[in-house]
Amino acid sequence: MQIHISRAGSSEGPFPVEQVRQMLASGELKPTDHVFHEGLTNWVMASQSPALATPGGPPPLPAAAAAPAGSGLLTAGYSTDARREFDYTVEGRPDFAFLTVQVPANQTLKVEASAMATMDTNMEMKTKMRGGLARLLTGESIFVNEFTAANAPGSIGIAPGAPGDLEHVYLDGDTIFLQSSGFVASGMGVTLDSKWQGLKGFFTGEGLFLIKCSGKGDLWFNTYGAMFCVNVSGSYVVDTGHIVAFTDGLQYEVGRIGGYKSLFFSGEGFVCRFRGQGKVWIQTRKLGAFASWVWPFRPVERSN
């Protein structure tokens, strides 16, 4: 059996079971690092992998990494999808995530305009407008560039505009909604479509547009600040400016929390309330709040 490992934000492998056991024994791989192999549906901590379990039992978890006594309803943490279309690595998580994708010969990758940082010389770029005219209105970059590895495999390094974290999901006919500046890259099988949020987002002043990502293939998206994922089961409240992405099937509406006093004085204003079953990715910082913080430091224009 071959085992994929994920540590410090990047995926490696696959390696043979014995090699991974040795890495665990030598401390090169921590029991809290994640692994994926046949028979699993999602990444698990190395200490919980049935394939790596030793007769003496799994290596003990450090106390700090043990799951908190939560409600059992809600879980949070980085989710990493083992399924993939392209080989890729993510370095610098969670504060300065940088994506490198290996593109096989004559295959193509969609990349957010201006996000390309480095690439092999055989990578050819074409500019395409995606998502129709509506994307013109998002105020975000209108264009998605397509990078094709001409005749030979090529590698491309992609740096999102804001310093922060990066997430990968593999779409297999499912749909994810992204906050409009969150798109980083995707496979060609992923369709990007701007979605007018309508009145739902009317009061928020932010994130009026969502990008609907559907189809089949890899999708990478980024945040400002670090990121965590919440499995919603029931009802969950997220500050509108902290939403990065969410899975289709969740109902959402913008509203308030608490009483009317909270609406005006809680500092939260309007929030987004998600209902149903699904995942929401949340960023730990908000670019708009940072801009507001900087505002008072701007020089005042002299009248003369």
Place this chain on the structure above:
Amino acid sequence: MNIELLSRPGNAAARVVLAPGENLTSESGAMIAMSDTLALTTTTHKRESGSLFAAAKRLLAGESLFLNHFTATSANGEVFLAATLPGDMLRYDLRGENLIVQSGSFVACESSVNVNFGWQGFKSFFSGESVFWLQLSGTGPVIISSFGAIYPIEVDGEYIVDTGHIVAFQETLNFTVTKAGGSWMTAILGGEGLVCRFSGRGTVWCQSHNASSFGHELGPELKPR
């Protein structure tokens, strides 16, 4: 109450899980996400205290006076909290002593902790700044954030910290706010402004970066408002 600090130290966030009957008080605006089962109320500083007049006075003084109270009623619930600026977070467990916290660094505390907005220790020196200080007392966990990294300094004797780098300190310490150099001229030209001279025994938590300095470096790069 279970507190877990995530994504330290660059863009830290706190996840607090509340069991039924538990209460958390946070600085207004710190909540980024929460279970819908939690009840939220907003008050002017401490719940059931402070006259409207006192509250209005603080509003005029530029001091934020709103606190959010999260309560788990029937089921467990969780709330995620974060600061605006990039940086780390610290959990500190109060056991009856007093902790003085810079207002911008206060994130949250168990509601059993008393948050006193009226602490006057530095008042005469800081009247011109929007920085003010909170006095936390009682028993329970407190969550504090920093701009940049956070590091403790165990003071035994005397120690000087630039006021912009103070995140929190134990009130067992004596302190005087003074100029950094020998004269006001060197204090102003040296750019150090006011420093806090601590004496006695206790801990001071410092942040690696001074938010005000960063703002003043960034501001001139922007178009005038």
